[in-house]
Amino acid sequence: MVEKLHEYQGPIGILHTWRDLLRDKWEGWKEKRPRTLLELFQSLGLAERPENQKEDECPPEVDMEQYSHIFRKKTRSELVRISAAVMGIEFSYAAETAFVSPTLLNIGVDHQHMSLVWAVSPCIGFFVTPILGSLSDRCKLPLGRRRPFLIMLACGVFLGLILVPNGKLLGHWVEGDLAPGNNFWAIFFTVLGTVLLDFDADACQSPARAYLLDICVPEDHAKGLSTFTIMAGLGGCIGYLLGGIDWDSLKFGELMGGHVRAVFTLVTFLFIGCVTYTISSFKEMPLKLLQSNQTRILITAADEDIDVENKLTEYAPKSYGTLKDDVNENEIENNEPRLIPEHATFSHYLKTIVVMPKSIKLLCLTNLFCWMAHVCYSLYFTDYVGEAVFGGDPTALMGTEKKILYEQGVRFGSVGMAMYSLSCACYSSVIERLIKRFGAKRVYVGGLLFYSTGMFLMAITRHKFSVIFFSWAAGVMYSTMFTMPYLLIAHYHSTNTFADNVCGQEPDDQIRGLGTDVAVVSSMVFVAQFILSMCMGTIVSISGTTSAVVYTASFLAFCASIVASQIVYLDL
Numbered sequence: 242m243v244e245k246l247h248e249y250q251g252p253i254g255i256l257h258t259w260r261d262l263l264r265d266k267w268e269g270w271k272e273k274r275p276r277t278l279l280e281l282f283q284s285l286g287l288a289e290r291p292e293n294q295k296e297d298e299c300p301p302e303v304d305m306e307q308y309s310h311i312f313r314k315k316t317r318s319e320l321v322r323i324s325a326a327v328m329g330i331e332f333s334y335a336a337e338t339a340f341v342s343p344t345l346l347n348i349g350v351d352h353q354h355m356s357l358v359w360a361v362s363p364c365i366g367f368f369v370t371p372i373l374g375s376l377s378d379r380c381k382l383p384l385g386r387r388r389p390f391l392i393m394l395a396c397g398v399f400l401g402l403i404l405v406p407n408g409k410l411l412g413h414w415v416e417g418d419l420a421p422g423n424n425f426w427a428i429f430f431t432v433l434g435t436v437l438l439d440f441d442a443d444a445c446q447s448p449a450r451a452y453l454l455d456i457c458v459p460e461d462h463a464k465g466l467s468t469f470t471i472m473a474g475l476g477g478c479i480g481y482l483l484g485g486i487d488w489d490s491l492k493f494g495e496l497m498g499g500h501v502r503a504v505f506t507l508v509t510f511l512f513i514g515c516v517t518y519t520i521s522s523f524k525e526m527p528l529k530l531l532q533s534n535q536t537r538i539l540i541t542a543a544d545e546d547i548d549v550e551n552k553l554t555e556y557a558p559k560s561y562g563t564l565k566d567d568v569n570e571n572e573i574e575n576n577e578p579r580l581i582p583e584h585a586t587f588s589h590y591l592k593t594i595v596v597m598p599k600s601i602k603l604l605c606l607t608n609l610f611c612w613m614a615h616v617c618y619s620l621y622f623t624d625y626v627g628e629a630v631f632g633g634d635p636t637a638l639m640g641t642e643k644k645i646l647y648e649q650g651v652r653f654g655s656v657g658m659a660m661y662s663l664s665c666a667c668y669s670s671v672i673e674r675l676i677k678r679f680g681a682k683r684v685y686v687g688g689l690l691f692y693s694t695g696m697f698l699m700a701i702t703r704h705k706f707s708v709i710f711f712s713w714a715a716g717v718m719y720s721t722m723f724t725m726p727y728l729l730i731a732h733y734h735s736t737n738t739f740a741d742n743v744c745g746q747e748p749d750d751q752i753r754g755l756g757t758d759v760a761v762v763s764s765m766v767f768v769a770q771f772i773l774s775m776c777m778g779t780i781v782s783i784s785g786t787t788s789a790v791v792y793t794a795s796f797l798a799f800c801a802s803i804v805a806s807q808i809v810y811l812d813l
Contacts, residue, residue: 308526314461320468322522323456326391326449327469328476329515331662333398333442335480336508338619339655340501341405341435348409348431349424358432360774362439363767370444370767374760377448379583385525387452387756394448395516397441402512404434406505443767447760449519450727454755456523459735463728467673470723474666474716476515481659483507485652600733600809601758604726607808608762610801611722612769614692617794618715619658621777625787626654630703653705657712664716665723672724681813685725685805692718693798700791718798730758732813 315323345355373390380386404411412427450469457465488494488503497503597605627633633647675684695714699707734755780789 308524310523311456311526312458315457315465317464317468319522320453320457320461320465321472322518323453323465324449324469324472324519325515325522326395326519327446328472329395329512330398330442330445330449331473331476332480332483332508332511332515333402333438335477335484335662336402336505337405337435337438337442339481339484340504341438344405344408344431344501345435348412348427350428350432356774356778358435359439360771361432361436362443363769363771363774365436366440366443366767367764367771369440370447370764371757371760373444374447374451374756374758375754377451377756377760378754379528381528383527385452386528387448387455388520388525390448391445391452391516391520394441394445395512397437398445398512399509401434401436401438401441402505402509404430405438406502408432408434443763444760447756447763450763451756451759452519452525454727454731454759455525459731462731462735463673463676463724466724466728466731467669470669470672470720471666473723474662474664474669474720477662478659478666480508481655481662485655485659597761601730601761603804603808604729604762605765607801607804608722608726609765609768610797610804611689611718612766613773614696614794614797614801615715615719615722616766616769616773617777617790617797618661618696620773621787621790622658623651623654625790626650626657626708628787630705630708653708657708660709661712661715661719664713665720666716668717668720669724672720676728676813680810681725681728682806682808682810685721685808686802688717688721688725689798689802689805692721693795693802696791696795696798700788700795703788726762727759729808729810729813730755730762732811734758736811 342355345358350358373394377386377390380389382389408429408431409424409427411430412424415426450466453465453469454462484504488497488500491503494500494503497506624635627635627647627650631646631650631653632643633645633650634643635647637643637647672684679687692714695711699711777790777793780793781787783789
C-alpha cells in the first residue's frame with residue numbers, strides 16, 4: 242500500500258490524477274452532450290426548451306449591486322472603454338482597404354475574379370448578420386447577450402488578420418515542392434482570410450453597438466453613439482497612417498518580413514487590445530436574470546398600487562422587445578414571482594427580419610444609400626486620385642512617368658482618407674449638441690446633403706486641394722450614418738413604439754429585439770458592397786473616367802437625404 246502511495250507522488254502521480262479527472266469529465270460530457278443541433282442551441286440558451294424541461298421555480302436571489310452600472314449614467318471615459326472595440330475594428334478595416342486588393346493581385350487573382358471575391362462576404366453577411374442579431378436577443382449565457390457574439394466574431398477578424406498577409410506563405414508551405422508554380426493554396430488561404438476579415442469586421446459592429454445601448458441608460462444613447470463614432474474615426478485615421486509609413490526601410494518591417502506583414506502585425510495586436518478592453522468593461526445582466534428582475538418589479542408595483550409602466554421604466558433596464566410585458570393576475574395575487582413567459586419563437590424572430598415596421602424599412606433604405614455612397618469613396622477613392630487628379634495610369638510600366646504619377650496619387654489619396662477619418666472623429670464630438678439644438682431630422686438630412694455637395698465639387702474641380710478639403714465631407718457623412726440610424730432604433734425601443742402616433746398610426750405590436758433591428762439596419766452595408774462590386778466597373782467603363790465614382794457617390798448620398806426626410810423621428 243505504501244509503495245502504491247509512493248507511486249502516485251511526484252510528476253507521475255500528478256499525470257495519473259489529471260488522466261483520471263479528464264476521463265471522468267469525458268464520461269460525464271458523453272452522457273449529457275447535445276445530440277442534435279436544436280439541443281446544442283438549447284444548451285447555449287439560444288433556443289427555447291420544451292415546457293416540461295423548464296424550471297418552474299424562480300432562480301435564486303442575486304446581488305443586484307453588481308449590475309448597478311446598468312441603471313446609472315456613464316462618464317465619457319467609461320463610454321470610451323465600452324466603444325474601444327469599434328476602434329479595433331476600424332484598424333482592421335484600414336488594413337483591409339489598403340492592402341487586400343494589392344495582395345490578391347500579387348498572388349495571381351485578376352481584377353474580374355477579385356470583384357467576385359469582394360462579393361462573397363456581402364452575400365453571406367446579408368443573410369447571416371440579422372440571424373446573429375436575433376440569436377443575441379435571445380442568448381441566455383451567463384456572460385450576457387452581446388459579448389459572446391462580439392468575442393466569436395472578433396475571433397473571425399483575428400483569423401482573417403493572420404491569413405491575409407500570410408496566405409501566400411501558408412500556400413507554399415502546403416504545396417511544398419510537389420506543384421511548383423501552382424498558387425491554388427496561396428489563393429485559397431488569402432481569399433479565405435479576406436472573406437473572414439471582411440464579413441466578421443462588418444458583423445462585429447452590430448453586437449458592439451447593441452452592447453453599448455444595453456449597458457447605457459436611454460439618456461446616454463446619443464452621447465454613447467457619438468463616442469462610438471469618435472472611436473471609429475480615430476481608429477480609421479491611425480490605421481491609415483500606419484499604412485502610410487514606409488516600414489520596409491525600418492528594422493521592424495525587415496523583422497516582420499515586409500511592409501504588409503508589419504502593418505497587419507501591429508493592427509492585430511491593437512485589435513486584440515481594443516476588444517479585450519471593451520468586453521472586460523461592464524457586466525451584462527443575463528437574460529434570465531433580466532426577466533426575473535422585471536417580474537419582481539411588476540409584482541411589487543401591483544402590490545403597492547403603483548403605475549407599472551413608470552415603475553418598469555424607472556428601475557429596470559430596457560428589454561428591447563425580448564420580453565412580454567404581462568403577468569398573470571393569479572400569480573400577482575398569490576405573490577408567486579417567476580420568469581416572464583417569452584412567447585416569441587425563433588421562427589417569429591426570423592419573421593421580424595422580413596416583416597418590419599415602416600419606420601425600420603425607411604432606416605434600412607436610407608442606410609443602404611448611405612453605404613453605397615460611402616463604399617464608392619472608400620474602395621475606389623485612391624484609384625480616382627491616382628488617375629483623375631494626378632493623371633497617372635495603373636497599367637503603365639514600372640518606372641514610367643504615368644506609373645510614378647499614379648503611385649503618388651494613391652499615396653496622396655491615402656492622406657485624404659486619413660483626413661476623412663479624422664473629420665469623422667471631430668464631427669462626432671459635436672453631433673450630440675447639434676441634435677439637441679437643431680433636431681435629429683435636420684442633422685441627419687443635413688449631413689447627407691453636405692457629403693453629396695462635397696463629392697460633387699470634388700469631381701468637378703479634380704484638384705489636390707479638393708481631395709484633402711472635401712474628404713472632410715466624407716467624415717461628416719460617415720459619422721452621421723454611424724450615429725443617427727442607431728440612435729433612432731434605440732429611441733423606438735426605449736419608447737416601445739415604431740410609428741408616429743400623431744400621424745394616426747398605432748404602435749407596432751411585434752415583439753422586436755434591439756439586436757435584431759441593429760443587425761438588420763447594419764446588414765445594408767453588405768447589400769451596398771454587393772451592388773457596387775457588380776456594377777461599378779461597368780459605370781467607370783461606360784463613362785471612361787474614374788470621376789464617375791465620385792459623381793455616383795454624390796448622387797447616392799442625395800437619394801439617401803430624400804429618404805431620410807421621410808423617417809419617423811418622434812420627439813428627437
